Amino acid sequence: MNIPSLFPAGSAAPLRWLGFLRVGVALTIMFKIISEWSYAGLLYGRAGVVQELISEALLNPLTPALHHLLHLFPASAGDHWLIYGFLSLNFAAAVLLLLDIGTVGAALLCWLCHLLVFNNSPLTTYGVDSFLLTLTFYTFLFHVIFSSRQRRGEAGADGQLVRLSLGLLRFHLCVVYFIAGISKLRGATWLSGEAVWHAVTQPQFYTFATPLIMPVLTLPMVVPLLTWGTLAAEISYPVLIWIRPLRRLVFGSIILMHLFIGVVLGLKLFAWTMIVFNVAAFGTAILPAGRSSGAEQPVVATA
Amino acid sequence: MKNRNLLIGFLLFHGLVVLVGANLYHFSKVPSWLDQAITFYSSWTGGGHSYTFFSPDVGHQNVAKAFLLMEDDQIVEDAYGSGGSSFEMRLSSLLHSLYNAQTHELSARILAAHALNKHPGARLVVISIGKYVPPDIAGHRAGRAADYQEFYRGTFFAQAE
Numbered sequence: 286m287n288i289p290s291l292f293p294a295g296s297a298a299p300l301r302w303l304g305f306l307r308v309g310v311a312l313t314i315m316f317k318i319i320s321e322w323s324y325a326g327l328l329y330g331r332a333g334v335v336q337e338l339i340s341e342a343l344l345n346p347l348t349p350a351l352h353h354l355l356h357l358f359p360a361s362a363g364d365h366w367l368i369y370g371f372l373s374l375n376f377a378a379a380v381l382l383l384l385d386i387g388t389v390g391a392a393l394l395c396w397l398c399h400l401l402v403f404n405n406s407p408l409t410t411y412g413v414d415s416f417l418l419t420l421t422f423y424t425f426l427f428h429v430i431f432s433s434r435q436r437r438g439e440a441g442a443d444g445q446l447v448r449l450s451l452g453l454l455r456f457h458l459c460v461v462y463f464i465a466g467i468s469k470l471r472g473a474t475w476l477s478g479e480a481v482w483h484a485v486t487q488p489q490f491y492t493f494a495t496p497l498i499m500p501v502l503t504l505p506m507v508v509p510l511l512t513w514g515t516l517a518a519e520i521s522y523p524v525l526i527w528i529r530p531l532r533r534l535v536f537g538s539i540i541l542m543h544l545f546i547g548v549v550l551g552l553k554l555f556a557w558t559m560i561v562f563n564v565a566a567f568g569t570a571i572l573p574a575g576r577s578s579g580a581e582q583p584v585v586a587t588a
Numbered sequence: 589m590k591n592r593n594l595l596i597g598f599l600l601f602h603g604l605v606v607l608v609g610a611n612l613y614h615f616s617k618v619p620s621w622l623d624q625a626i627t628f629y630s631s632w633t634g635g636g637h638s639y640t641f642f643s644p645d646v647g648h649q650n651v652a653k654a655f656l657l658m659e660d661d662q663i664v665e666d667a668y669g670s671g672g673s674s675f676e677m678r679l680s681s682l683l684h685s686l687y688n689a690q691t692h693e694l695s696a697r698i699l700a701a702h703a704l705n706k707h708p709g710a711r712l713v714v715i716s717i718g719k720y721v722p723p724d725i726a727g728h729r730a731g732r733a734a735d736y737q738e739f740y741r742g743t744f745f746a747q748a749e
Contacts, residue, residue, distance in 0.1 A: 317674075324675035327702075334702045335682065339694070345624075348631045404631055408698075409678035412641055419634030430595060443592065449599045457606050457635070464610045464639040472644035479724065483646035486722035486734075488670035489680045503725055551672045 299447050300436045302454070302569045303427050307392070309561030310424045311383035313417060314395055317554060318376050325372055328409065330364040331355060335406045343407045351405040374398065382424070388433065392425040413555045420562060423454060454566045459523035461562075462539070466519030475516060478509030484550060492551040511545075518542055526567060536571050539563060602635050609636025648719040650683040651736070652696075654703040656710040664710070666703055670720075683717070692717065692740040700744035716741050 321328060329351050331337040337352045344350055355367055378394035381387050399421045403414045427450050434440040474480040484490060485502060502508050518538045525535045540560060547556025609626045630636030654666040669680040682695060696715040703713045718738035722728075 320674040324673070327675060328678060332705075334679065335698055336701065339698065345628055345631060347628060400632065408682045411677060411681045415634060415637045417634075419637070422633045422635070446592070446595060446599075449596060453599050453603050453606075456603055460606055460610045461639045465641055465643065468640040468643040470644075472646075474645045475643070480642065480646045482725055483648070483722075484642065486728075487646075487649040488651060488720055489649055489672070489676065491670075492672060499728075503729055508725060552677075554674070 299444075300431055300438075300442060302451055302565055303431060303436060305568050306420065306424055306427070306454070306561070306565035307382055307385065307388070309565055310395065310417075310420045311379045313420070313554070313558050313561055314379035314399070315376060315383070316557065317413065317417070318372050318379070320554065322372070325368050326365055329368050329402065329405055332364070333406075335408050339408070340406045344404060348404045349401055351401040354401060371398070371401075375402075385433075389425070389428050392421070392428045396421040396425040411555070412552075413558050416555075416558045416562060419457065420558070420565075451566070451569075454562075455526075458562055458566045459526065462519045462522040466516060466522075469516055469519070475512060478512045481511040481515065482508045490550040490552070492549065494549045498549055514538075515542060532567070533571055536563065536567055602633070605629055605633075606635045610639055648721050649680070650717060651720050652683055652699055652718075653716045654699060655714040655716070656703060656707050657712050657714075658707065659709045659711060664707060666706070668699060693742065696740060696742045697744065700742070704744070704746045710746070712743055712745050714741065714743050 327333045331352050340350065340352065351368075351371065354371070355364060358367055375395065375398035378391045378398065381391035382395055396418075399414075399417055403410060403418045428436075430446055430450060431442055432440065435442040469475040469480070472480065474483055482502060485495065485498065502511075518535070522535055522539060525531045540563060543556040543559045543563075546559075547553045605626060609630055626636040649669065651670055652668040654668070656664040656666070658664055669676060669683045682698065696717060699715050699717075700713050703715070704710055707713075716738050717740040718736050721735040721737055723730075723732040723734065
C-alpha cells in the first residue's frame, strides 16, 4: 500500500505552490481545532459566551452559521455532542486534505466548516478566522480548477490559469500588507515609534518571552526601530517582493515579523497562518527548489 | 473554453473585490448596497475583508473583571481578556469592541451571563470594565506600575427562566 506523500512526486511542477497551500491550510485547521477543543462548547454553543440571540442580531440572514446547523437537530441531542461531532468531522477533513486523499471534497468540507464557525459569533472572531476563511476558500477553488493529475505533474495545466491563480494569491497578500501598513500611518503611536511597546505591554500578549525581551526593548532606539521597521516592511512589501534581488530580504523580513508576533506576542496561530499564506504565495519563488518551477516558468498549455 | 473564460472572469472579479473591500471603509461615500454586497461576499469567501490590524493605533487593552457574591457571602473574582489561551484571545476580541460606548451594557450582560453560568451558586455579579494603561518606556524604567481605568460598572442577577 502506498502511503500518500504530502508533496506528490510532481510537486516540482508549476503547481507546487498549491501543495504548500493545501498542507499549510490543513495543518492550520488541525492546530486551531486542537487549541479550541476544551473551550468549544463555550465558543460555539447556543448558550456559549456569546449567546445565539446576540450573534443572530449581527448576522446577515443569508450567511450560514454553526448555530443554524445545530437547529437542524433536536434540542435533546445536546449542543455538546453536536459541536464535538462537527469539530471531529472538520478535523477528519483536514487530515484527508493533508494526505491529499479525496482532496476536492476534503477542501470543500474544510471551507464550509470554517465558514459556519467564522460566521457563528462575529464578536469573538479575530485575524486568524478571517485569513483562514480566505485560505480555505482558495484551497477549494484552486483544487477545483486544477485536477489531481495536473497537480502531480502527470498532465499539463493551463498556463494562464496557473499564472492567474497564483497571481491572485500574491495580489491578495500584497493588498493585505499594503492596507495594514498605510492604515497605521494615521496612528500617533506608529509615527512616534512607540506602537510595539504598547503591544508588548498588553496583558493579553504576555508570554514566556515578555520578561526576556523587556530589558532589550528598554534600550535606546530598539522600540522605534521595531515599530518603523514594521511599517517599512508592510508598506514596501507589495512593491519590493516583485524585485528579484530583493525578494529574499523582503520575504525574510516579513517572516521575522510574524515570528516576533507569534513568539513574543503569543499570537501563534495568527503568525502561523500568515507564514502559510506567504509560503504558498511566494515560496516557490524563494525556496531553492522552486527556482526551476513556479509561475515564472513556462507551463504546458492544454486548453 | 467557456468554463475557462468563466473561471478567468471569476478570478479577476475576486481580485477586484479583494482590492475594493480591503479599503472600502476609507472612502467617504460608499453606497450602502455595495457595502452590503461586499460584506455578504466576504462572509462566504474571505475576499473583501479589511486589514487594519493594530491600526490606526495599538491603543490600550480593555479588560473586564467579575466580582461574584456567593451564597456563603464569599466574594469570587474572575478576570477576562488577560490570558493567552484561544478562549481568552476570543474574549479579548469581544472586549475590544467596547471602544464603542454603545456596546458597554450589552457586553457586560454577556460577561455576567457567562460568570453566573460558571458559578451557579452566585447571588449576583458586579462587572467592571476598564482599560489597562501600562507605563511608557521612561515610566517602566522608573518602576511605575500599570493603571486600571474603569469606565463601566454594572450589577447583574441571575433570572430563572
